[in-house]
Amino acid sequence: MLHSLKKHLKRIAPPKAILWYHKFLSKLAAAMYKHPSREMLVIGVTGTNGKSTTCHLIARILDATEHKVGMATTVEFQIGSKRWLNDTKMTMLGRFQLQKLLRKMVDEKVKYAVIEVSSQGIMQHRHEGIDFDIAVFTNLTPEHIESHGSFEAYKKEKGKLFEQLSKSVKKYSVTEPDGEKVYADNKKYTDRTTSEKICKTIIVNGDDPEREYFASFDAQEKYLYGIDDDSGDGPKGYGIVRATNVECKDQETTFRIGNIGFHLQLPGVYNVYNALAAVSVGLSRGMDFRQLSKILEGPMIVPGRFETIDEGQDFKVIVDYAPELESMKAVQSVIKGMNKNRVIHVLGACGGGRDAEKRPALGNMAAEVADIVIITNEDPYDDDPQKIIDEVAAGAKEQGKTEETTLFSILDRSQAIQKAINLAQTGDVVLVTGKGAEQAMCVAGGKKVKWDDRQEARRALLHRKTNRLSKA
CATH class of the missing domain: 3.40.1190.10 (Mur-like, catalytic domain)
Incomplete structure (x- = not known):
């Protein structure tokens, strides 16, 4: 109201x-x-x-x-x-x-x-x-x-x-x-x-x-x-x-x-x-x-800014804010220089009329560096979240990414992060961008849904570990 x-x-x-x-x-x-x-x-x-x-x-x-x-x-x-x-x-x-x-x-x-x-x-x-x-x-x-x-x-x-x-x-x-x-x-x-x-x-x-x-x-x-x-x-x-x-x-x-x-x-x-x-x-x-x-000179952690999530896995999980092109480019410059196997990138784009024309560019930029791109919901506000995802995915396809092999569109952000964690192999880097340490997701009607990419990444890592132990 x-x-x-x-x-x-x-x-x-x-x-x-x-x-x-x-x-x-x-x-x-x-x-x-x-x-x-x-x-x-x-x-x-x-x-x-x-x-x-x-x-x-x-x-x-x-x-x-x-x-x-x-x-x-x-x-x-x-x-x-x-x-x-x-x-x-x-x-x-x-x-x-x-x-x-x-x-x-x-x-x-x-x-x-x-x-x-x-x-x-x-x-x-x-x-x-x-x-x-x-x-x-x-x-x-x-x-x-x-x-x-x-x-x-x-x-x-x-x-x-x-x-x-x-x-x-x-x-x-x-x-x-x-x-x-x-x-x-x-x-x-x-x-x-x-x-x-x-x-x-x-x-x-x-x-x-x-x-x-x-x-x-x-x-x-x-x-x-x-x-x-x-x-x-x-x-x-x-x-x-x-x-x-x-x-x-x-x-x-x-x-x-x-x-x-x-x-x-x-x-x-x-x-x-x-x-x-x-x-x-x-x-x-x-x-x-x-x-x-x-x-x-000492250790420095800024929550949600190139923050490493470590639950003992043999691959890296990094959460960063990087919601737009220049900040994503800066993060990618670091990723490129890392000793790694593959890069799996989870991202979305903001709704609410915010730089809508840049959505394909975000997907294109992500696909240029990442081996696997997973597009998901971010902060849709009153916009159609699936439409936003499709627009970002269109940019990733320009780099040759194909659906269900190197490109995945998953509306539920929690499931998208879980997918990335499940796909990860030894030496990979899983990069989750768009929200950093933000504590809410903005959805239709001015509502805010409690959220934290870092906590979701930890949950996904523990879920993967539990599943593997149960199958051993």
């Missing part, structure tokens, strides 16, 4: 009325919870891909300080040592939920808040009730165009985070008897020797074609990061974080920044970029490369 009412109101309400409605709610929510973002140093991370992992890497770096960290991402939430999965099916929480979470962070004495900022959240002005101190841009590829109308509009929507940064209140970090605290601009702190003015900072992927746009916004400090053998200093006034000697091996990467080596237990060049963004945040907070290298 509520789902239908919202859809009806969107159809009849003038766009300007909806815009002002969202802006009003953002201001109201921030005021209701007494502007909690003004009592923390807030880092916003936006871009098309890599946002969640970048947030987790930033949180890991800041966790190494003496201060508590809070985080809100597509994957999970964090307040200090407590973490819990995001089961809302939203990258950026609604205005009141987000402000409530930020207030809880303040109450728990969090100093640093790391927030994943989506274009959809920006469209609904959820960012406007937050006073940011650092804005990070990861990359921009032509996704979600159906929501924005054009790539240029999508870019400008992302740019509004950086506009918000320049408009956010100034803050000071003040040392007090009971610890270090963050306060909004106030004259009584400006002359204190124990206070530090927090600089507004922009951090941009210098290898992205849109770097100039995102670096053009006002900020007191700016950093560009990238992978480049050029030893030049870069644009005047920018901090430059440049990785060299990048090597990727299986599910680990190594690189150097200057004369300091980094060992990252995450796969692929794309995670080097994510790490460089996080390193830039650490530098902006006064840390050095040697410290940062030490912090990032």
Whole structure:
């Protein structure tokens, strides 16, 4: 009922009325919870891909300080040592939920808040009730165009985070008897020797074609990061974080920044970029490369991001989000470099009008690398799930995949994952993409079905093992 009412109101309400409605709610929510973002140093991370992992890497770096960290991402939430999965099916929480979470962070004495900022959240002005101190841009590829109308509009929507940064209140970090605290601009702190003015900072992927746009916004400090053998200093006034000697091996990467080596237990060049963004945040907070290298060298698991599911089987099962072309390409680049037998790929495509024209392309791309492709349901919303599957399968057939031999269409996602596990042989890689650690599947009528690809993969592995033991 509520789902239908919202859809009806969107159809009849003038766009300007909806815009002002969202802006009003953002201001109201921030005021209701007494502007909690003004009592923390807030880092916003936006871009098309890599946002969640970048947030987790930033949180890991800041966790190494003496201060508590809070985080809100597509994957999970964090307040200090407590973490819990995001089961809302939203990258950026609604205005009141987000402000409530930020207030809880303040109450728990969090100093640093790391927030994943989506274009959809920006469209609904959820960012406007937050006073940011650092804005990070990861990359921009032509996704979600159906929501924005054009790539240029999508870019400008992302740019509004950086506009918000320049408009956010100034803050000071003040040392007090009971610890270090963050306060909004106030004259009584400006002359204190124990206070530090927090600089507004922009951090941009210098290898992205849109770097100039995102670096053009006002900020007191700016950093560009990238992978480049050029030893030049870069644009005047920018901090430059440049990785060299990048090597990727299986599910680990190594690189150097200057004369300091980094060992990252995450796969692929794309995670080097994510790490460089996080390193830039650490530098902006006064840390050095040697410290940062030490912090990032240990085991790192981001739920549902190239996560290995291990129940003692003699083949690999990997669950990754990768819901669109560029992120799938990044995951495939790692798969190609792995020592393996065959690749069995389980995937689907999103409904709800989201990039429908790219469904065949997803199937085509999957079939280019995988030996066996299994197309299944993902998040159909109000679309016909079988129609989505057929469109993805059409792309796989373009690569020569044939039904019931190297291509399977299975509506039930649980059965699709079980099929992949049952087909797997020694040395194979089973790749499950599209949902990662998401805790729900969105179906018709605005309903959400409880779901977790990782749990389904474990269940399928245990079912296979039980069946084999019973036949022995």
